[in-house]
Structures are given as structure tokens and as C-alpha cells.
Amino acid sequence: MRPCLPLLLVSLVLPSGPALTAADRSPSPAPTVAERLLVRGLEERRAYDILGSLLKAAPSRMSGSPGAAAAVEWGRKTMEELGLETRLEAVTVKAWRRGTAEARILKSPKGGAAVPLAAAGLGNSVGTPAAGITARVVEVNSFDELDALGEKVKGKIVFFNRPMNRTYLNPFRAYGEAGDQRYAGAGRAAVHGAVAVLVRSLTDRLDPHPRTGMMAYPETGERIPALAVSTLDADLLSLRLKEEPDLKVFYRTDCSPLPDAPSHNVIGQITGTEKPEEVILLGAHLDAWDLSPGAHDDGGGCAQVLEALRLIKALDLKPKRTIRGVLFMCEEFGGQGGRQYAQAEARRGEKHLAAIESDAGVEMPLGFGIRADEAVVQAFQKHLPLVETFGMFFIRRGYGGVDIDPLRESGTVTIGLATDAQRYFVYQHGALDTLDKVDERQIELGAAAMAALACALAEEGLPAVP
Amino acid sequence: MRPCLPLLLVSLVLPSGPALTAADRSPSPAPTVAERLLVRGLEERRAYDILGSLLKAAPSRMSGSPGAAAAVEWGRKTMEELGLETRLEAVTVKAWRRGTAEARILKSPKGGAAVPLAAAGLGNSVGTPAAGITARVVEVNSFDELDALGEKVKGKIVFFNRPMNRTYLNPFRAYGEAGDQRYAGAGRAAVHGAVAVLVRSLTDRLDPHPRTGMMAYPETGERIPALAVSTLDADLLSLRLKEEPDLKVFYRTDCSPLPDAPSHNVIGQITGTEKPEEVILLGAHLDAWDLSPGAHDDGGGCAQVLEALRLIKALDLKPKRTIRGVLFMCEEFGGQGGRQYAQAEARRGEKHLAAIESDAGVEMPLGFGIRADEAVVQAFQKHLPLVETFGMFFIRRGYGGVDIDPLRESGTVTIGLATDAQRYFVYQHGALDTLDKVDERQIELGAAAMAALACALAEEGLPAVP
Numbered sequence A, B: 001m002r003p004c005l006p007l008l009l010v011s012l013v014l015p016s017g018p019a020l021t022a023a024d025r026s027p028s029p030a031p032t033v034a035e036r037l038l039v040r041g042l043e044e045r046r047a048y049d050i051l052g053s054l055l056k057a058a059p060s061r062m063s064g065s066p067g068a069a070a071a072v073e074w075g076r077k078t079m080e081e082l083g084l085e086t087r088l089e090a091v092t093v094k095a096w097r098r099g100t101a102e103a104r105i106l107k108s109p110k111g112g113a114a115v116p117l118a119a120a121g122l123g124n125s126v127g128t129p130a131a132g133i134t135a136r137v138v139e140v141n142s143f144d145e146l147d148a149l150g151e152k153v154k155g156k157i158v159f160f161n162r163p164m165n166r167t168y169l170n171p172f173r174a175y176g177e178a179g180d181q182r183y184a185g186a187g188r189a190a191v192h193g194a195v196a197v198l199v200r201s202l203t204d205r206l207d208p209h210p211r212t213g214m215m216a217y218p219e220t221g222e223r224i225p226a227l228a229v230s231t232l233d234a235d236l237l238s239l240r241l242k243e244e245p246d247l248k249v250f251y252r253t254d255c256s257p258l259p260d261a262p263s264h265n266v267i268g269q270i271t272g273t274e275k276p277e278e279v280i281l282l283g284a285h286l287d288a289w290d291l292s293p294g295a296h297d298d299g300g301g302c303a304q305v306l307e308a309l310r311l312i313k314a315l316d317l318k319p320k321r322t323i324r325g326v327l328f329m330c331e332e333f334g335g336q337g338g339r340q341y342a343q344a345e346a347r348r349g350e351k352h353l354a355a356i357e358s359d360a361g362v363e364m365p366l367g368f369g370i371r372a373d374e375a376v377v378q379a380f381q382k383h384l385p386l387v388e389t390f391g392m393f394f395i396r397r398g399y400g401g402v403d404i405d406p407l408r409e410s411g412t413v414t415i416g417l418a419t420d421a422q423r424y425f426v427y428q429h430g431a432l433d434t435l436d437k438v439d440e441r442q443i444e445l446g447a448a449a450m451a452a453l454a455c456a457l458a459e460e461g462l463p464a465v466p
Helices: A005-013 A033-044 A046-057 A066-081 A143-153 A171-191 A231-243 A295-314 A336-343 A374-388 A405-410 A440-460 B005-013 B033-044 B046-057 B066-081 B143-153 B171-191 B231-243 B295-314 B336-343 B374-388 B405-410 B440-460
Strands: A085-097 A101-105 A115-117 A119-121 A133-140 A157-160 A196-200 A226-229 A248-253 A256-270 A275-285 A321-328 A351-357 A365-371 A394-397 A413-419 B085-097 B101-105 B115-117 B119-121 B133-140 B157-160 B196-200 B226-229 B248-253 B256-270 B275-285 B321-328 B351-357 B365-371 B394-397 B413-419
Touching (some): A033 A295, A101 A119, A101 A226, A133 A143, A157 A231, A171 A196, A171 A226, A226 A231, A256 A336, A275 A440, A321 A336, A351 A405, A351 A440, A365 A374, A405 A413, B033 B440, B046 B295, B046 B440, B066 B085, B066 B295, B133 B143, B133 B196, B157 B171, B196 B231, B275 B295, B321 B336, B321 B440, B351 B405, B405 B413, B413 B440
Parallel strands (some): A133 A157, A196 A226, A275 A351, B157 B196, B196 B226, B275 B321
Antiparallel strands (some): A085 A256, A256 A321, B133 B248
């Protein structure tokens, strides 16, 4: 039978994808800088390779660890190979030893089976006595519930099990709302005499992987250990507790805070031809939690910073103002690298107009979020056509980034690359944040968009606020 | 040392993610239908489970195959379980036998090694003689190049090796431009006396997986076989040809077109309470290429159609007009199911106002594309707030879908769910289109958005064009 040619060709040529954007209308008589960056980036797709190189050189790079030092060395070497003016800036960072962690439901006299729980220390946690702790478990979903129990948690393990609210469109909101358990749960439980805490992992998925992340203790009070437990085992433990409220858990970890350690932020730049002292910063953080290769958080961001600079050099663009890439150390333990960068002696005589950070995962870039007044955000709308060149949709109020936030004190406009975050909490701080989860085109689009915005700001300065 | 509490809390609560949208501002005093669909969808996330169920019931479901019949039965059963008014509509579809395929570079007298090539028959291709073909290979990048060679390809295998243009922002454009080789290459090469064709797989990635897809022969002329070869092996063959232009390839396949076969479109609906004869159609296609589980193409679309209907029922919404889900058969072989649906006797007395198809992969939904005049697209902007509820950005001109396109003849507005397509050609028509590539939240957002738009149109009818 004769196939229906016209329909079939239509199906090849006119599929349901996004409409063509400026960069897809060819031949463009005089492509813009943004279009040239897009084409060059998509042709070469080096951001993915750069990320692969980082993950090979420093697969584990927790702040203060030998792996973090390897990452610094990788950053320095890679920047030099890219022909950037490269240097290290010394910073003092937090350090911590993960050691081992073990949690298991004990076999009960009534016949309940022993079950190991997938658990991992939360960053900054102290350890248990060497012999471990055996104790009953109290499950709570909020600090209010904990405080209402008061003395009843004494001598027990507090199990914080409030899930991330998966009905929010923005998963970061759910993360923010559930994060108090991880961050401050141990301190709050200790007030009532608890001996340790187990915290449901901060992911909106059910899986067997514990997610780590920063916790902190109040200045005063008992310091008790804190382990994250996988969401699957959190559900299991919760079910077992309903059947057998007096079950006991064995809990042991030898994790331990370590003294502050020396490390570096890694800096590579293209110095401005006309106003070298005025800086547009591109930033990401080099450290990553040790349970994770950190492909999205934030190896991918580092790769985008380097790729953005590589593209600018490859096109032989000569920015009037300095475009500087900074790979920050110690974001995960509280942003020490970013704070020390902002306060460093070397900042004297420099003026950072804007800083653009990629630290929300490297999936499809959707826009830029600016932490500034609405008037500034409005003024930035002049760059919307540039942003749309990369298939992105918006410039709006948002958060810049942990590492660049301290620059706001001296008037820098901080800007975050906003990406599709629907999968982000599959990856963050756990074993699933691997290279194969990163798409070559998506990471490249983010890198090229950062390059384009940096070039525009380096050329024109900040848009004038009326 | 005292951790810097305020900064750390900021990093939890205000990350670089997308700005909050309407659905994230809670408590909403009177949530819209769209907001209710969003929340219910994200809470239950059933689209992913429905897709998993399809892939288990009919992991291989090429048009005309026993697997396709299993998919029809799965669709019918699932729709009944969801409480939809369910029926099958008979259609006649194309069928084809893949059989086996083999292509290898032969050991050359000069010492070049024998190398097997990862190859697979293109849908609709005829086979070789049983003993196979041994022939020299001519590489071309376009039909112009082929035609210029003319008689020189006689007795040879033509190797179409033009890659998809990866510099386009919209990968569908690159697909459309490279697709002629796959679709019409065999017919064009036969004109000059070629004995077979090898076609570079239609993906913008380098990997070892051949991608299949539809090809067709002209009404007259020799029918020669067509195999797709993986992009990695296409590059390999191209390199080998540069070293040794007279190398030979052994090429054998027993694939074969089969007689047209009976099958079904699967229909399930919620009948309108006021205007039951007016229909808002939600569509996707049930068939998938047999080399692929078809998770994105288009099992995911089918799951979204079913999930959209499930959500509408779960919220006990009573649409004034009929909302009908159709799982079409035989999209991949030319859209037979869609054409026969549009022309069926059962369409008499029905008026399809709009049809919404999901067939561009089920990654992050970005908007809706409408195949209609600009005035219609403008009128649809009234639904932009609804669309933004799901974190989507636009309603604009675009393509509806192969299956629903024939409905345009009777005035139906066809609408395609537009998704982030950057990774789509990793998956399409090959082994990588598996369930693990689908994200539970992304697929659900698309389903809920389709449900919301269908409900709005069922309630209000088409927006008035000024």
C-alpha cells in the first residue's frame, strides 16, 4: 500500500516540541554573541566532559578532606589549561569525619525480626560511645510534637519523620519546610534528654539511599548524634513502631567534628580590557557531600562555570570588564568559602557588579533568579531576549546562591541560574547524584546562558534602574 | 565553633530554584480546579505507576504485533478499572516483521579487521536474499551528493551518514532535517542501482544503540532493504572508509512487510452532563517501536491520558462536555489509527472542539503548542494562568500531534503538550527509552495540566476569537 507521504513528513518536521526560537531561525545574518555562544556550546558540548573530569579526579570531595584538596588541584589545573589567569585564595573551612554508622531494629522478645536501617551521619554530628546506644524510639513529626512530649523522650532516640510535602510545585519549598528536622533536630531533642536522633532523609522519593547534609548544635547544651535514615527505612521503622511501640534500636557511629582546616577557593578569570577592576563573577561550589559524586550538587555548576569561560575564550570575546570564575570551597558546611571570599583583602580595589551562581542542579535551565529589589529585576528585563536565546523563559526575583550571597553587602547583584528542579531531590546529598543523571545538552545550555549574561554585563555594566 | 545559623537557614529556605507559583502560595482560600488537580496529582503520582503497568503488560507493542493486542487489552482493562465508559474501535493497521538483521565490515585482504556493526531494520523495510549481500559501501551526506554520484553507487550499499545538527536549540528541527535519509533514503538510492542502504541512527548522541523508525518506498521502483546503524558504528564505518574506501560489508536481514492487520483504538470517557456530544479529546499512541519499551514514546503519553481522566474522576468533577481519552494505535507506521478515528462512522453526531495530545516525551512540561491561526492562539491566552499553575510557561503556535491532526479537517483545535525535549533523542525508537528515564513528578505535572485544560474547555467551550 502506498504510505501517506505528506502526513509522515509532517510528523518528522513539525513535532510537538517547543516552537523555534531565534537561534533556530537560520541563517542568521549577524548572529548575536548569545547565539554564537549557544551554537558553539551545543556543537562542542564540553561542560559534560569537564564534569566527568572532575568526578574522576575528585569523586569524593567533602570540605576539609583529601578529596577536596584534589578537587582544588583539579580546578587550578583545568583553569590553567583553559588559558585563564588562575590563582588560589586560601580559606579556612570546616571539617568532619564520617567514620561508620549503624542503626538496626533489634529482635524483639515478642518475635519481631531484627532489621538493619540504611543510615548515615549528618554532617557535623558527634558520635556515640564506642559501644553504641540501645534505646527505645519516639517518632515525631514536628518540634511542637517533640516539645509536647517533653520528658517522655528522655533516654530515647527521637525519630523525626515528617516527609517533604510533595504537593508543592517547587520542591525547594518542601525541602525548606522539612529541613529543620535535619538541621536543628538533635539540639531540640537533647533539650528533653534524648540520647540520639534519626532523621528521615530529605527527599520526596521512596528509595533505600540515606541523604546526608549539614546539621548544627546550639552553642550550649548536650550534643547528641544525628543519623539520616533512608525514606524507605523511615517508613518501615514507622510501621514497626505502630505494631510494637517499645521496640529498641541499636545505634552506633564514630563520626566526629574535626578542627578547622586550610583549603582554597579556586579562581580563574579573563581580565577586562577597559575596566579590569569591575568584576562579573560566575560561581559554583567545589565541595560535595562524601556520600555522593555530586554531579548535580555542585560538580555540574563548577563545570558550567569553566565551560562558560572556555566558550568566551573560544569565541575570542574580549570583555571590557573582568569575568571571573570562582569555584568556592565549603558551601555544604555553611558557606565559609563564599564568606571569606567576600571579606578577603584581595577584594580591595575590586568592584563586583554582579555574581551569577549555578547551584540548583544542572537540568534544563529555565531562567535567572535575582535577589534584588523589584526595580532591579525590572531593569534586567532588557536581557530577556538574550535569555530566550537559550530556550529559557524568565528573569525574576529569586535567590542568587549561598556562595555569592555575602557579596550583597558590598552592593553586588546576585543572580542564580534557575533550572527545572523536579528531580533535584532524587539526587541531592546521596548516592544517586551521578554523572549519568546529567544531560549533555541541558548542562551546556546553562553554561552558555551564564556566559552570555556575563558577557552582556561585562560589556554594558548593570542595567540602569530608572 | 558556632555555626552561622541565619545563613544556613537561608540556604535551606531560599535556594536558587524557580520562584513560587500560585500553587505554592498556601493556604489558598479557594483553590482553583487546576490547583486541586495539581495537588491531587503530586500527592498520588499515579501516572508513573500507570506507565509501569503498561510496560509490564506490553513491553513490546509494535503495530500489528501480539504485543500491540496486549496493549489494547491493557488499555481497555485499565480504563474500566478507572470507571470510565470504555470501548474499543476497530482499525486496520500496518504490520511488519523485524526478523533479524546483521551488518559487518569484512576482513580486508590488506589486514583491516572484521567488525560487526550495531544495526536494525527500519520499519517497513524489505529483506535481503537469504544468503545476504556482500558489497562495497558509498558514504553520502545528502540526496544531492547521492544524485551527483549517480551510476557510481550501482551494486553498492549506500551509507547515509548526515548527523542530526546538534547546534539547534530545538532537537525536533534537527530530527526533521536529518529524517529524509531514514524515510526516503532507500527509494532514492535504488534509483541509482544501489543494493541496500545503511542509515545513521536519528539521535544527536554517540552511543551503541541503533534507532529504528518508519521508512517508505516510492510507489514504483526497486525496493531495497534499509538498516539503521548506531551512531558510534556510523562514525567507525566512516573512519574505516577513509582508510580503505573499497572495504566490503556483509549485510543480511529477513525483515518483511506483512499484510495489514486488525487492531483497535482504545476509548474511555467521562460523558458530559450538558453537551455530551461535544468532545474534548485527550490522546496519545499505544503502539511503540519494538526495539524500545517506549516509556517516553509514547507509553508516558498514554499514562498521562489515563491519569488525567483518573484525576478528574477522583475530584468528582462533572464536566459539561465529554472528556474522552483515546489511546491510538499505529502512530509509528503513519498514523493509521488517528486517521481512521477521524473518519469513523462513530464520529457522526459528535463535535470535537479540541484535542490535546502528549507525544513529545514526558519530561518537564513547558507549555501547550496549538496548531491554529494566531487569532485562536491569542484567544487561548486566557488559559495562561491555568497553565502557569503547573510551572509551565506558554501557550503558543505549535504542532498538536500526529494522531489528532486528521481531526483538524472537521474544525477541531489540535493542541500538543510541549515538554523539555533536550533529551528526547536519547530515548526515541531505541533501547534507552526505559521506565527509569521517566520522572514521577514531571510525568504527573503533564497529566494534571492536560486534565486542567480539558476541564476548562469542557466547562467553557473554546475561547471566543474576537
